[in-house]
Amino acid sequence: MSAPHPETWLQTRPEGLYCLPGDFFVDPHRPVDRAVVTHGHADHARPNNQAVLATPETLAIMRARYREQAGGSLQPLRYGERERIGEVEVSFAPAGHVLGSAQAVLEWRGSRVVISGDYKRRRDPTCPAFEPVPCDVFVTEATFGLPVFTHPDDGEEIRKLLTSQALFPERTHVVGVYALGKAQRVICRLREEGYDRPLYIHGALQALCDLYQELGVVLGELRPATASSKQEMVGQIVLAPPSAIADRWARRLSDPVVVLASGWMRVRQRAKQRGVELPLVMSDHADWPELTRTLEDVGAPEVWVTHGSEEALVHWANGQGFRARALSLIGRGEEEQEVA
Amino acid sequence: MKDFAALLDALIFTPSRNGKLRHMQAYFATAEDPHRGWGLAGLTGGLDFKSAKPALVRALVEERVDPALFRWSYDFVGDLAETVALIWPARPGANRPPSLDEVVTRLRLAGKSEVPGLLAGWLDALDATGRWALLKLITGGLRVGVSARLAKTALAEFGQVDVAEIEEIWHGLEPPYGPLFDWLEGRGERPEPNESVAFRPMMLANPLEDRDFESLDFAAYLAEWKWDGIRVQLVARNGERRLYSRTGDDIGRAFPDIIEAMDFEAVLDGELLVVRDGQVAPFNDLQQRLGRKTVSAKLLDSNPAHVRLYDMLFEGGEDIRPLRLDERRQRLESWYGAGRPRFDLSPVLSVAGREALAGLRAEARTAGIEGLMLKRADSAYVAGRPKGPWFKWKRDPLTLDVVLMYAQRGHGKRSSFYSDYTFGAWRDSEAGAELVPVGKAYFGFTDEELRQLDKWVRDNTVDRFGPVRAVAPGLVLEVAFDAVHPSTRHKSGLAMRFPRVKRIRWDKPADEADRVETLAALVETA
Structure with a gap:
């Protein structure tokens, strides 16, 4: 049969x-x-x-x-x-x-x-x-x-972020990432590229980052973005949900460079429509x-x-x-x- | 090619002027010769390839990609160069990616039949960003939000020289600009300006402030109308002819009618206008002639260009810039003689004295006139904007009370704010009074007012379309604008020039705002 x-x-x-x-x-x-x-x-x-x-x-x-x-x-x-x-x-x-x-x-x-x-x-x-x-x-x-849609090597995208940080040391880079998965992957990849300074995260990312760490994914030092002063944020990298990066929440940051990590960033017009200054083509x-x-x-x-x-x-x-x-x-x- | 592609990619996403300057400086500092020189030529519009057209690019990609997949992709992406760049099947190891120098030099020498093969080989070897930059470069028009002037400003900051110094020598230089970079990096002498066609940095006027008005010795000044066109410099020397904008951009290709009429040996300063039957046409008619690489015979006929002259810098080979303005004026008038087609002289106004001039300015409501110019009779012609010798005295703007209808998110620093405002005026319709959009403004308010406007928009949103919000008709803005003219592109049939928010009328009810007819009555006829 x-x-x-x-x-x-x-x-x-x-x-x-x-x-x-x-x-x-x-x-x-x-x-x-x-x-x-x-x-x-x-x-x-x-x-x-x-x-x-x-x-x-x-x-x-x-x-x-x-x-x-x-x-x-x-x-x-x-x-x-x-x-x-x-x-x-x-x-x-x-x-x-x-x-x-x-x-x-x-x-x-x-x-x-x-x-x-x-x-x-x-x-x-x-x-x-x-x-x-x-x-x-x-x-x-x-x-x-x-x-x-052909996503580039994510190392290239992460290095774009680090290059931009070096070019604009007086500004805060605010990276839009989904709270589950993308946030932790971007953090891990930054660490693998040798970035060992503290990373600042939006409150909406905290619980899942904590959980990932409990489950054995090493993320390094994370600080709450909301508890930090504008002065402290100068030159730092902040991760936040995509809805927050170009909205009122981001006004607390120092002249932010708006970054978004998403596969949709492959299409320039999509990135421009969202007001993204540094698109990172990274998708899960x-x-x-x-x-x-x-x-x-x-x-x-x-x-x-x-x-x-x-x-x-x-x-x-x-x-x-x-x-x-x-x-x-x-x-x-x-x-x-x-x-x- | 890789660093040039990365530069274009960064520029297209960077909204702020300072950010763009920073990216370009980093490129000039790290890219090598001769590639960075070609990159500079690309940014300043100095590269032009005749043989690569969009149709060729499309034909190449259709040989390689399933047509249905290409069609869906093009529908999704919406831009041909970008679709091709993204969909082109990678052939890693097929070739070494070309350098920018290789692309430029080989394309310049290539015959028409060789271009498709060259292009396909390069597209195979480049990555997606490289392919996009290559296609942008060769199909013309980078459109990354950088003017030639801004690129030169970045170059000046990179070399720590004054941008006027670069303008002065620019038109004697050829890409890829080796001697220029040698000078900027301290390895060589400053290149000599090409005397015959060089742009001479212009003398600019300051706005007349109220305190200047009180103290000004009016008897020492000559008055002219301030024309509503664009300032140009005409250079005709040793058989060569150039038409430059105020920033030193060569705009001659868009104005072949002016170039043809420049059968003289002189450097002149004047206002570029569209003039029909002796009457200055609205600025909008001139706008249609600007920014073109070629002009149709029809447009030449319908929108004829004209220059209204007001100063002379060189007569023949003689530099008369050190002379007094009234002496230069004499030279200009005797040179002009009985008249020359496509040129006339901007008259010196015979009205003298503070009160008479103020009255003249207040009445200056004819199309083509923006106000008055006041120039000291004894002023030499010097580059830049010295305080004192020349003033522009614009007439007071028109104002209208309008109702906020839509707000759009801004860019860069303003990306979290609804900062671009479309506003309307009232008109009667069968269903009663309705608002019709009459303009859009995105400046004129303080940062604090922007915060208040942003909050008002968020609290009064009735609909959303992407980055745009429609708001309930409840906020009146007093907008100022320089003029209004008829326009077929706007629903109201009217378009404002330079609208800006003058005051937020928190106190005024929306139904007491102005009507479309009020605005229509402000249209000026020649």
């Missing part, structure tokens, strides 16, 4: 992607009885599910963000371990996106689907690298699913070469493309002999527009 086609046991429902033989949702965007969560970003991990299965790091992130609303029962599952839900075997493989991020590997009656969540392929000192898992259907994101999402290489590495005959520029990646994949189609999931990708 041949294995059942994944279309027969996975469905898109208003709540999100639903697995029938396991009676659970993957990354539901509204509360459900049972959820498998790939990672802690808010468009994947929502509060108030009855039961949640995720990596221990993702659960810790959800507790830090949602406190008592993180969910009813929170069940950890390490990378590589297996758990049976209903008739379905569930396991996690690293996705390389942020700390704790995982691809959900679902197997039922000899048929295997990998829901990769969000992922990237390049090195990130804050989380383990993406591992390709052979499967029948690979579900991929397409946030940067256009061939204009796969760029076009990584997306296409991943489809080849995973080698699944069938590909479902979720959020982003689905049409272009579907077009490319079909041209390469994959069976590819778009899979529309409500509510996905809203956060990426802002912070990827």
Whole structure:
């Protein structure tokens, strides 16, 4: 008997992607009885599910963000371990996106689907690298699913920041970063480039930076930006959420250079519209070469493309002999527009 | 090429003048010869490649990229050069990235058929920023917010000399400017100015302040109208002809009608205007002629250029700048004689005395006149803006009470403030009174007032479109402006010149603000 086609046991429902033989949702965007969560970003991990299965790091992130609303029962599952839900075997493989991020590997009656969540392929000192898992259907994101998106080496981008700091020593560099993942990666990369002065952080970054340090990611000395005087901030680097960098919060800083670390910074007009003076092209999402290489590495005959520029990646994949189609999931990708 | 690309990339994102200067100085200090000289030429508009057109670039990329993927990408990015730079398939190791010198020298020598091959090879070898800079450079118009003047200012600061010294020798220099950099870095003599076509730094006037008015010895001054055009210097020597703007930019290509008429040997100072049937046209008509590399026959015919002369610096080879103004004026008048096509003389006003001049200025409401110039009759022509010999005495601005409609975020230091204001005046419509936008202003207020305006905008927002907020009609601004003229580009049919916020009328109800008809009545006819 041949294995059942994944279309027969996975469905898109208003709540999100639903697995029938396991009676659970993957990354539901509204509360459900049972959820498998790939990672802690808010468009994947929502509060108030009855039961949640995720990596221990993702659960810790959800507790830090949602406190008592993180969910009813929170069940950890390490990378590589297996758990049976209903008739379905569930396991996690690293996705390389942020700390704790995982691809959900679902197997039922000899048929295997990998829901990769969000992922990237390049090195990130804050989380383990993406591992390709052979499967029948690979579900991929397409946030940067256009061939204009080729993220440069992040070392070059970090050195741009340090060069600008040297050129404008009397100004404060305020770097817009998403609080989960990007903030800690930028800090780690600065440290790796030899920057050992204290870094100043916006209050919204504090809890997750503390959590990363508890989980063993070394970030060096961090100081609260809000407690420091304007004079102390001269010549310093400050990290803050993207919404704060060009708004009233930033007025406390000394003639700030507005920096934003995001994959969208690849397109100059996007950076200019946001009033960014120093764009850093750094993303936790796969760029076009990584997306296409991943489809080849995973080698699944069938590909479902979720959020982003689905049409272009579907077009490319079909041209390469994959069976590819778009899979529309409500509510996905809203956060990426802002912070990827 | 890499450091030049990084410079352009930094300049396009840097809003402040000082920031741009800092980036350019760092480039001049670290880039090597002859590359930095070509970079300087690129920034000052001194490089022009005829053979590389956008259509060629597009054809090259379409040979390499799936057309559907290219189309989606172009739709997303919106700019051809940038789309091509980002989508061009990298061929690492294909070639060594070219230097700026290699790009410039090879493109200059290349025949038309060689250009596509050269370009494709370079695009293969460069990274995305390098490709973008290359495409910007060769398809013309860097558009990184740097004027030739600003680039020269950065150069002057880099070499710690006065920018006037650079202007003086600039037009005798050729890219890549080796002798210039030698001089600026102390290795060589200052290059000699090319006497025949050099720009002579202009003599500028100070605004007449109230305290000057009280103490000024009016009898010692000659008065002229202050024309509303742009100040130019005409240089015609040894068969060469140049038309320079006040900052020393060569603008002759946009004004071939003036260049053609310069069949004389002299250096003259005057006001560039559009004049039809002896009447000065609104500044807007001149604006259409500015900034062009070529001008159509139609535009030459519809917007004919004219220079109204007021001073003479050289007659033939004789430098008469040390003479008194009234003596130079005599020389100008006898040189001019019975008249020359496309030129006339700005008259010296025969009205004398403080009260009479003040009255004349108050009545100066004809199109093309901005106020009065007062120049000491005994003043020599000297570079710069000395205090005392020359004054400009602008007429009082017009004012209107308008209602704030939209506010947009500013740039640079103002990026956290809603600092650019679109305002409207009332007009009747079938549905009752409605506000129509009549202008936009982003200066005239203090930092404290900006904070208050920003807060008011945030508290009264009714809609948002990206960086723009629409506000409820509740705040009246008194705006000052120099003139208003008809415009088809504005919904109200009117456009203001130099609008600025004069006062914030926190006290005035919005429905008591001015009407569009009031503004229309201020349009000046010649």
